[in-house]
Amino acid sequence: MTINDFKTSLEESFSKRDTEIFLRAIKEDLLNDAFLSSNDELSETQQRILEDSVIALKTGTPIAYVTGWVHFYTLKLQVDQTVLIPRSETEELVDLILKENPALKEGSKILDVGTGSGCIALALNKHLPHCRMVACEKSEAAIDKAQKNSDRLNLKVEFECIDFLASASELDTPWDVIVSNPPYIEPIEKERMDPHVIMHEPHLALFTPENNGLVFYQAICDYALENLKPHGIVYLELNEFRSKEIESVFSSTGKFETVVYDDLRAKPRMLKATLI
Numbered sequence: 360m361t362i363n364d365f366k367t368s369l370e371e372s373f374s375k376r377d378t379e380i381f382l383r384a385i386k387e388d389l390l391n392d393a394f395l396s397s398n399d400e401l402s403e404t405q406q407r408i409l410e411d412s413v414i415a416l417k418t419g420t421p422i423a424y425v426t427g428w429v430h431f432y433t434l435k436l437q438v439d440q441t442v443l444i445p446r447s448e449t450e451e452l453v454d455l456i457l458k459e460n461p462a463l464k465e466g467s468k469i470l471d472v473g474t475g476s477g478c479i480a481l482a483l484n485k486h487l488p489h490c491r492m493v494a495c496e497k498s499e500a501a502i503d504k505a506q507k508n509s510d511r512l513n514l515k516v517e518f519e520c521i522d523f524l525a526s527a528s529e530l531d532t533p534w535d536v537i538v539s540n541p542p543y544i545e546p547i548e549k550e551r552m553d554p555h556v557i558m559h560e561p562h563l564a565l566f567t568p569e570n571n572g573l574v575f576y577q578a579i580c581d582y583a584l585e586n587l588k589p590h591g592i593v594y595l596e597l598n599e600f601r602s603k604e605i606e607s608v609f610s611s612t613g614k615f616e617t618v619v620y621d622d623l624r625a626k627p628r629m630l631k632a633t634l635i
């Protein structure tokens with residue numbers, strides 16, 4: 360069998376463009392041979408890998424979980440089903456932070472709340488290596504993945520396995536910047552979601568503990584009031600449907616100056632709240 364045989368099978372379920380993307384990722388990350396030609400006869404091992412991958416893709420497994428790799432803001436990160444697949448909107452949040460803070464001083468302290476694969480913290484650490492980067496996360500499996508990503512990339516992030524809603528006071532403060540892409544989907548919204556996301560991605564990463572989609576935003580706001588340095592900044596990824604309410608959590612304290620930014624799809628996706 361050849362790659363072309365698998366291509367035909369994938370094209371029964373996916374567009375030509377997606378098929379190309381999948382095959383390129385499988386060749387590069389699972390067969391470790393980006394230059395394998397479409398007509399080359401495959402070994403038995405290669406055939407088995409492709410067969411398993413095609414079945415996984417056809418049953419809705421995201422390509423990042425099939426290959427175990429994802430590109431995120433100049434980094435290549437390992438992912439599995441214990442961590443959320445980093446999204447392009449989150450790369451935009453990282454980009455915003457880097458563009459707005461080119462002159463963070465040596466030793467400035469940054470906290471990432473709910474780090475998952477470590478994507479935000481690792482990207483910031485790569486581009487702001489003189490800052491102290493701490494990342495917290497409730498899931499032990501996610502922390503393990505994030506730490507492995509950090510070690511493989513020779514980055515230096517301090518990971519803390521804590522429940523931010525219960526034990527944020529254990530973190531070493533104060534902070535210059537707090538960043539988070541927190542869980543914000545209410546469990547009640549499950550029925551309206553893409554079943555593939557619900558089936559494959561970790562529920563701890565998607566859903567708030569109760570039917571209160573603002574719980575993490577409120578907790579981060581309360582925490583930031585006590586634990587940010589003067590003029591410190593909070594950057595948050597937003598639930599695009601509740602950007603006004605989230606902004607109001609911060610602005611209604613009278614202690615923050617807030618700006619909401621649209622993402623590249625023109626959705627209100629990022630909040631910057633600066634302590635006045």
Ligand SMILES: C[S@@+](CC[C@H](N)C(=O)[O-])C[C@H]1O[C@@H](n2cnc3c(N)ncnc32)[C@H](O)[C@@H]1O
Binds near residue numbers: 444496497521543
């Ligand atoms: C939306 S995901 C974001 C993951 C990653 N930062 C990203 O942008 O891809 C939210 C993360 O928060 C973590 N989390 C959920 N509840 C938490 C809690 N109480 N304390 C700390 N982390 C929590 C989840 O395990 C998940 O990794």
